[in-house]
Amino acid sequence: MVIDPVARRTDGESVRIAKDVLSAGSHAKICLPDTPEEFARALSRRGSRRPVVVGDDHALLRAVAQLHRERELAAGVLSLIPVGAAHALEVAHALGVPRGAVAAARTALDGAVRRLDLLVDDSDGVVLGRLCIPAPTLLADAPHTGVTAVWDTCRSLMTSLVRPAAPGASGGPQGTYRLRVEADGVLLSDLDAPVRGVSVHSQGDGGLADVVVRTSDGEEVTAEAKAVTVSGADFRYRADIQTGGPVRTRTWTVRAGAWGLMLPVPAS
Structure with a gap:
């Protein structure tokens, strides 16, 4: 214990x-x-x-x-x-x-053991539930220093906003990124289409993740995938309760049933 x-x-x-x-x-x-x-x-x-x-x-x-x-x-x-x-x-x-x-x-x-999926990125970071790349002005400017950073007793992400990007840095409307998003090799968004956010959510134990790309005009492009790659200008992301980046490319892969958690026995 x-x-x-x-x-x-x-x-x-x-x-x-x-x-x-x-x-x-x-x-x-x-x-x-x-x-x-x-x-x-x-x-x-x-x-x-x-x-x-x-x-x-x-x-x-x-x-x-x-x-x-x-x-x-x-x-x-x-x-x-x-x-x-x-x-x-x-x-x-x-x-x-x-x-x-x-x-x-x-x-x-x-309780009963439930095998749960895990999102693992190409730097060996893990995500238990939800990953998101929100609009640049909405993501807290919390520098990522690895797992030990979460030991901080304040136990919260910084609430200051990211510094505004330099003019033309994103090449799109304010509050957007130009990102290339691929789900199992299928292109969901390319660099010529500004996006307001990307989210990847583990389905729990299905071996797949739900992927949502929010375009600059408010539409959503959705997919299910085992692997998601995001690349483009420097971007930050929030993985569960931690903030990572900035990075220019990152791939997250679903590891089916990668870990076990004791949960209440399902009602019969």
């Missing part, structure tokens, strides 16, 4: 409840890391134990990213007990993790 330090500071009572429920139902080893390095060591030294993470979306993403880098993700199963601010638990709840420490702890003990 790895308890994120922000969870301990944010809601110590929920952390205590989670510890009590898990300890009553299993032989739980409690780890209280204070730094990213300690978090990584605790996860790496889990042995045959199934890791239970107590924390928010940042903690879950950090655990998944580490196990992916260690190539241990496919062999194991994660549990999450969500503790944190409501806005920092949206990914967890969208995946089906119960709200509340008691329900989530019981799910960690008695």
